[in-house]
Amino acid sequence: MVNLAVDINGYTLKNPVMTASGTFGFGEEYEDFIDIDALGGIVVKGTTREHREGNPYPRMAETPSGMLNAVGLQNKGVEHFASNIYPRIKHYDTGIFVNVSGSTIEDYVATAERINELDHIPGIELNISCPNVKEGGMSFGVHCPSAIAVTEAVRKVYKKHMMVKLSPNVTDVTDIAKGVEGAGADSVSLINTLLGMAIDAEKRKPLLSTITGGLSGPAVKPVALRMVWQVYNAVKVPVIGMGGIMNATDAIEFMLAGATAIQVGTGNFVDPTMTIKILDGIKDYMERHKINDVNELIGGMHV
Amino acid sequence: MVNLAVDINGYTLKNPVMTASGTFGFGEEYEDFIDIDALGGIVVKGTTREHREGNPYPRMAETPSGMLNAVGLQNKGVEHFASNIYPRIKHYDTGIFVNVSGSTIEDYVATAERINELDHIPGIELNISCPNVKEGGMSFGVHCPSAIAVTEAVRKVYKKHMMVKLSPNVTDVTDIAKGVEGAGADSVSLINTLLGMAIDAEKRKPLLSTITGGLSGPAVKPVALRMVWQVYNAVKVPVIGMGGIMNATDAIEFMLAGATAIQVGTGNFVDPTMTIKILDGIKDYMERHKINDVNELIGGMHV
Amino acid sequence: MKKHVELFKVTQNRRINAEYMILHVASENKLPEILPGQFVEIKVENGPNTFLRRPISIHEVDHDKNEIILLIQEVGEGTQLMAKLQPGDDLDMIYPLGNSFTTEGIKKAVLVGGGVGVAPMLILGRELKAKGVTPYFLLGARNSEILMDLDEYLKINEVGVTTEDGSQGIKGFVTDHSLLNEQLADMDMVYTCGPDPMMRAVAAKAKEAGVDCEVSLENMMACGFGACLCCVVDTLGGNKCTCTEGPVFNTKELKGW
Amino acid sequence: MKKHVELFKVTQNRRINAEYMILHVASENKLPEILPGQFVEIKVENGPNTFLRRPISIHEVDHDKNEIILLIQEVGEGTQLMAKLQPGDDLDMIYPLGNSFTTEGIKKAVLVGGGVGVAPMLILGRELKAKGVTPYFLLGARNSEILMDLDEYLKINEVGVTTEDGSQGIKGFVTDHSLLNEQLADMDMVYTCGPDPMMRAVAAKAKEAGVDCEVSLENMMACGFGACLCCVVDTLGGNKCTCTEGPVFNTKELKGW
Ligand SMILES: Cc1cc2nc3c(=O)[nH]c(=O)nc-3n(C[C@H](O)[C@H](O)[C@H](O)COP(=O)(O)OP(=O)(O)OC[C@H]3O[C@@H](n4cnc5c(N)ncnc54)[C@H](O)[C@@H]3O)c2cc1C
Ligand SMILES: Cc1cc2nc3c(=O)[nH]c(=O)nc-3n(C[C@H](O)[C@H](O)[C@H](O)COP(=O)(O)OP(=O)(O)OC[C@H]3O[C@@H](n4cnc5c(N)ncnc54)[C@H](O)[C@@H]3O)c2cc1C
Ligand SMILES: Cc1cc2nc3c(=O)[nH]c(=O)nc-3n(C[C@H](O)[C@H](O)[C@H](O)COP(=O)(O)O)c2cc1C
């Protein structure tokens, strides 16, 4: 038997396959298709202090090998999550991470504090990289001082695993990664979506209500892989990689570039069973390459 | 008859369709396929002060809806261009722009000075955004002070049209755009390639000799469109847009987002007649939409 | 209702006119219950520009043959590739998705389909008839060339027709037909699916007459099963997902209708 | 030589074994002169992961029928889609590309093809024979199952065969064959195309025997016609483009060979 378990700085995932926030609902949306418990971890929907309606429709556009979204963190607020959703999903035998977002540092802190009380949530993913909200979100994550400030503030109140999700819309992602590592991040995840735009040439109008939105899917994979590799070489905390992963080969590429675990995002929409196929594919690869421990893949690219 | 001519800050292109540097050789490579004189302009290969061998093979990898390249400015130097290539191509009845690159400010200045002497070259494209060279190149273009410094220095010696080519690998492209505008750029062109990486999972090796390379093609189009729109709203000089343009609809989207002219890059490899098809497609679109002057499209997106 | 992701086999692909075709796809398994108004999400293979699945309404279900029947209009690359499917080809679908039209407590109803929006009306008409409701069909098209073959509908009940050029039925829009005017007050429900302006015009007629109206929305979808929150419509109860809480909505719930 | 971009029609697609097929494509126009060693760049339609064209050597040319004949091995998505082409399908090609093998001043030559690398050897063998040169073929394959049909080669001259499992011809690699050992000193030229390690081994044999060796390189290409500078090989004269200054190089020019 091969070992698939990976350790992300003190917390063990039974395997490196996780799901990306905003693409996997609360897990429940996928229960008809797969066994959630088979996954290494799931990151649930972006959660904020208060209820948010998100952006107006239209919120998505298809692009070459990818999509733009402008959902804008629609969610019912952390209290609703804690009282209504958490009780329904806490039985999952997988690492449930809550993606925490906000417009102010106080928002982030209040949300993280509330999540800290939930026994079956081993960690949060601090989303300082959402490009689809007017205030906060990505603006925190693209400048070092604000990224550090929000991470430090949340660190004070959040006692479990704190993963910080980085934005690719920066000149030097390693700066921010080192900053949040210094501010107490237990791990970093990347990439969030690349800021993009799409236009309907016939109607001469933007395709999204917000004009710009977040690009995801295979189109961004080369950028994501590059950033994972850069960050892996810059920080000591584990890196969780994502961006366009559609199959086991993609997942393995991210691990070779330095990811300890990976998240599947947009791919879940195309094939809701994709995570399980990726998990099986990783096992096949390990057998073919005679690798007994998946940890051997991490940063295993020969340069 | 519709008007296709556009003015880029004093220089008139007979139509808005140009070709992107490094993808169109010196024009000669396409003579078998199209009439070069039909184009609005061509930007020839990245040219440096001295001969450069470029990076070792392998230099390219295919990615979803795009490609990575790591050519690394292979060229025979500006003197070779001036004495050997220029005499062969100067008869083209189209705007020939030379893409100027370098490792130091002195390099850029020396190259631009030499090009300034060539009568049939109406302008240069200052490449401060090449991700594939160890020194100079992109490092100038991702920070405002160095972008301004190189632009100012070249402005002193270069008397004709100076287009400055911007890197997308930055937190805020409008900062750099405003900086180079202030430093004397007559126009800005964008985007150059996004820094990316590809891995061969079976061999556990990077696919490029340089590990990372520049991503181009339709995959980057949403990012490019967004940046063109941001820069159009930030500067007064004309914007020349590119990134993943494969057909007339794409080209029109860039113009609606604010581009005065567009450049076709990677698309030339897929179809060496693509520029002409785009030109014809723009005319069709104008007829269908009863637009007599292509200038009406510039920034014509209704927001 | 449990959702399935399954590889169907194309058994028939019949072109009806220059724009539409009818696609039959069969399952190896016993089909589950499928409600009128539900839809499938199709994975389009070999499309360089069809990254996401495409939502298509369920037009008919043949439980004997375990076939789902779809009415598809060619509009872009995805539907063009569907038009090329041959018997024996695989088709990867997620189904059944979405809610359904309300059929309880209705006696007489008008079913208004415009263009390819007639798709869910056939399965709905059958279901209504089976439940003892009288369904009056009203189908609108640009011209007779792209109007549906009416046989299947006529087997259920009478069919009103409008064409914009008057080449068949009443000349004009569906809202010009007597079914949505003089006869409307008799109805308990108007069901409609079609282009947005048509549905809004139909809903306005229904509102005027004080009759309930259910519309089937065709919002852009990335997933189709409630995971992405891209497909929302603004309702009195806030943003709702068209793919799980719709595609069918009573227009009373919708803001701005 | 003028390059063309043209829509050809597939006239025949014949599978030879589990991995290879032979594709005939016809032009409506008179084909221009095409030299042995030249190649085409094929646009693969409907491939979500085949953005760039695919370079394929010219295997044979039929000037009477204006047909170009290609030998293609299925290795990935692009070649798999080529394998599915049917007579009547369109195929967008840029051709003829690249330089060619040297045929002047040669009397006797060995033509070594490994795997799908035999592709340019048939057209080269014909050309040599027409010029009065005696071509000795040496074809290597993993096993007899994927070895080419030898008929066309035998019509030209004798054919040496090696298979790695000994299922046909000499057991071993092409370099184990007497044509590249005892008989080599008699030759004026060794031409070779195949996997990189094989070509290097062949080149080493030639060097040892003091015989010139021309290799056809299969470097990764983005354009195929000299515009991108991606396909370079390191030569004594600096980086040269495999697509315009190659694919055929005399190994004397290549660094590290
Ligand atoms: C619930 C629902 C049921 C539908 N039922 C049917 C049906 O029964 N028959 C039928 O022919 N069509 C139906 N449609 C519309 C169908 O989904 C689109 O026509 C199809 O996705 C277009 O794909 P394409 O690749 O051919 O065109 P594209 O080139 O992608 O786009 C052409 C146009 O189609 C629309 N469109 C594209 N993608 C989507 C999407 N994911 N969701 C909604 N609209 C889109 C856009 O307005 C676009 O401008 C339905 C849509 C929804 C949401
Ligand atoms: C000058 C030249 C002549 C060739 N002649 C033939 C021939 O006659 N018959 C034949 O079957 N094959 C030939 N090849 C190889 C052929 O181009 C590749 O097998 C093909 O491009 C693979 O495409 P794919 O989509 O099937 O595989 P992919 O999935 O794209 O790749 C599979 C493998 O093929 C190789 N490859 C992919 N793209 C290219 C490219 N653009 N250039 C070179 N290699 C690539 C890579 O090593 C890759 O790992 C030739 C290549 C060159 C450069
Ligand atoms: C529809 C959609 C909604 C998303 N919502 C969130 C979110 O709430 N929080 C977050 O951190 N990332 C969000 N993301 C980003 C993804 O988690 C992921 O970082 C990104 O999509 C790249 O991965 P992918 O290419 O595999 O999708 C969202 C992405 C999509 C497509």
Ligand SMILES: Cc1cc2nc3c(=O)[nH]c(=O)nc-3n(C[C@H](O)[C@H](O)[C@H](O)COP(=O)(O)O)c2cc1C
């Ligand atoms: C093979 C290759 C070589 C390139 N060389 C240069 C160069 O020398 N100078 C430059 O400014 N940009 C260079 N570029 C970038 C293009 O000019 C263009 O900015 C980029 O490819 C985006 O446009 P596209 O998606 O249409 O290709 C190169 C791109 C490619 C693909």
Ligand code: FES
């Ligand atoms: S389409 Fe994804 S939630 Fe409705």
Ligand code: FES
């Ligand atoms: S493949 Fe582009 S120069 Fe050779």
